[in-house]
Amino acid sequence: MSKPDISANLAGITSPNPFWLASGPPTNSAYQVRRAFEAGWGGVVWKTISHEPIVNVYSRYGAVDYDGRKVMGFNNIELITDRTLEENLREIAEIKQEFPDHAVVVSLMVETNRESWHDIVKRVEDTGCDGLELNFGCPHGMSERGMGSAVGQVPEYTEMVTAWVKEIARTPVLIKLTPNIADIRFIGRAAKQGGADALCLINTINSVMGVDLETLMPKPHVAGRGSHGGYCGPAVKPIALNMVHQLAADPQVGLPISGVGGIQAWQDAVEFMLLGASNVQVCTAAMHYGFRIVEHFISGLQSWMQGRGFERLSDFVGHSVPAIGEWAELDLGYKVVAEIDQTKCINCGLCYIACEDGAHQSIDISRLGEDEYADRLTAADIGNGRGDGHDSAIQISGGKRVIAGAGDGYVNIYTIRQETCVGCNLCSLVCPVDECIAMVPAESEIPSMTWREYQDRLSRGEIEPIQPPSHV
Ligand SMILES: Cc1cc2nc3c(=O)[nH]c(=O)nc-3n(C[C@H](O)[C@H](O)[C@H](O)COP(=O)(O)O)c2cc1C
Ligand code: SF4
Numbered sequence: 271m272s273k274p275d276i277s278a279n280l281a282g283i284t285s286p287n288p289f290w291l292a293s294g295p296p297t298n299s300a301y302q303v304r305r306a307f308e309a310g311w312g313g314v315v316w317k318t319i320s321h322e323p324i325v326n327v328y329s330r331y332g333a334v335d336y337d338g339r340k341v342m343g344f345n346n347i348e349l350i351t352d353r354t355l356e357e358n359l360r361e362i363a364e365i366k367q368e369f370p371d372h373a374v375v376v377s378l379m380v381e382t383n384r385e386s387w388h389d390i391v392k393r394v395e396d397t398g399c400d401g402l403e404l405n406f407g408c409p410h411g412m413s414e415r416g417m418g419s420a421v422g423q424v425p426e427y428t429e430m431v432t433a434w435v436k437e438i439a440r441t442p443v444l445i446k447l448t449p450n451i452a453d454i455r456f457i458g459r460a461a462k463q464g465g466a467d468a469l470c471l472i473n474t475i476n477s478v479m480g481v482d483l484e485t486l487m488p489k490p491h492v493a494g495r496g497s498h499g500g501y502c503g504p505a506v507k508p509i510a511l512n513m514v515h516q517l518a519a520d521p522q523v524g525l526p527i528s529g530v531g532g533i534q535a536w537q538d539a540v541e542f543m544l545l546g547a548s549n550v551q552v553c554t555a556a557m558h559y560g561f562r563i564v565e566h567f568i569s570g571l572q573s574w575m576q577g578r579g580f581e582r583l584s585d586f587v588g589h590s591v592p593a594i595g596e597w598a599e600l601d602l603g604y605k606v607v608a609e610i611d612q613t614k615c616i617n618c619g620l621c622y623i624a625c626e627d628g629a630h631q632s633i634d635i636s637r638l639g640e641d642e643y644a645d646r647l648t649a650a651d652i653g654n655g656r657g658d659g660h661d662s663a664i665q666i667s668g669g670k671r672v673i674a675g676a677g678d679g680y681v682n683i684y685t686i687r688q689e690t691c692v693g694c695n696l697c698s699l700v701c702p703v704d705e706c707i708a709m710v711p712a713e714s715e716i717p718s719m720t721w722r723e724y725q726d727r728l729s730r731g732e733i734e735p736i737q738p739p740s741h742v
């Protein structure tokens with residue numbers, strides 16, 4: 271099979287691949303955008319520009335590190351471009367001429383009046399750019415000045431400004447949405463009413479990163495004071511996926527979507543596309559690892575598509591949208607229970623603690639003497655590993671037998687009590703050994719039916735109420 275075609279089309283804006291750099295520090299200058307295109311990025315959204323350059327503060331970013339992994343979440347109190355409009359316009363025109371096949375979209379944010387928007391749209395489109403992205407998403411700094419999320423949190427403002435821009439725009443107009451809102455669909459619908467050609471989401475989430483326990487100052491701080499900032503990076507991906515899905519599934523929206531938020535690997539990008547994004551944008555991962563991560567994005571996407579027989583992006587964009595819906599549509603008669611593969615188990619007890627204290631008290635613990643335990647194992651389990659990538663059950667170290675999880679001459683053995691297991695997944699999520707706990711199908715006493723059907727059948731007297739599971 272020849273290589274799949276990964277060229278993308280978002281509301282008529284084409285790019286050689288679906289990977290765009292999101293508006294932010296990596297797209298603040300021609301120098302960076304040129305290097306990004308040379309590295310393989312398919313498009314960029316230029317760092318948000320305005321009539322006047324803003325003044326930034328020193329000290330701007332904060333991060334959440336988790337369990338040895340740096341920058342799981344990233345926060346910034348940076349504003350829009352700190353460069354002059356003339357400089358930006360000249361460089362955008364240069365880049366578009368140099369890279370005619372790449373997508374160059376320009377992010378805009380100006381005062382909320384019609385003349386200002388008309389003026390900037392005309393000047394920006396004269397550069398030859400491929401589209402405009404209206405930044406109604408920035409939740410900090412600019413929102414205090416009545417811009418960014420101050421517009422994107424109010425459906426009427428979103429519709430009004432979108433409509434102003436659409437009065438004169440010649441290129442497609444994307445609306446970049448803020449996640450700092452109760453129900454993103456209302457803003458998506460307002461953008462659609464205003465005439466938007468596509469949506470882009472998410473911008474950053476309002477956040478305070480923390481307080482330094484030595485200095486008692488906020489993180490990050492500017493001369494001892496902090497300000498709420500925008501949160502992004504891997505930690506926000508599930509929030510972004512939910513919002514992308516909500517808009518992709520909403521028949522009143524029906525617009526192409528550019529998905530953003532926490533993408534750091536090709537797999538993340540594919541998930542966004544399966545849930546309805548026509549292409550994706552990346553900011554934090556490019557800031558953390560550099561432009562060359564796009565090589566991994568491209569090769570990973572291509573081989574995944576090849577493996578599944580997809581020839582072009584449209585073969586799978588939106589594929590999983592119908593699989594997510596309301597809770598009331600889930601099947602009450604579907605049942606899975608946990609099962610431990612004892613040949614993989616390292617007897618650590620994490621599943622037991624989690625089920626006992628945080629779930630449904632459905633894991634039994636029994637004690638086996640070390641000798642009895644050793645007798646049960648085959649030769650393959652001892653010393654030379656079990657071929658599963660994990661430590662063997664028994665290691666010989668310095669001539670002594672060392673058994674994982676053993677203490678006081680005993681080994682704890684954990685088994686699932688499947689009669690009471692409610693199939694919550696918790697034990698399998700906390701188990702440190704891959705594929706050691708599987709969730710396996712089980713026969714249910716409840717017939718296959720959704721909660722809605724259950725209510726109907728109850729009201730018609732066709733079914734007895736489902737009995738609650740037994741508790742300790
Ligand atoms: C330091 C920084 C500056 C940003 N500046 C802008 C901006 O000027 N305009 C904009 O629309 N989004 C801006 N963003 C938001 C990103 O474009 C993106 O929506 C968000 O970071 C989520 O994507 P990520 O998780 O890949 O970073 C900025 C993000 C960061 C981290
Ligand atoms: S799936 Fe939930 S209830 Fe069942 S054993 Fe695991 S933690 Fe306990």
Ligand code: SF4
Nearest residue numbers: 615616618619621701
């Ligand atoms: S968490 Fe996994 S490895 Fe640890 S005892 Fe439970 S099943 Fe075994």
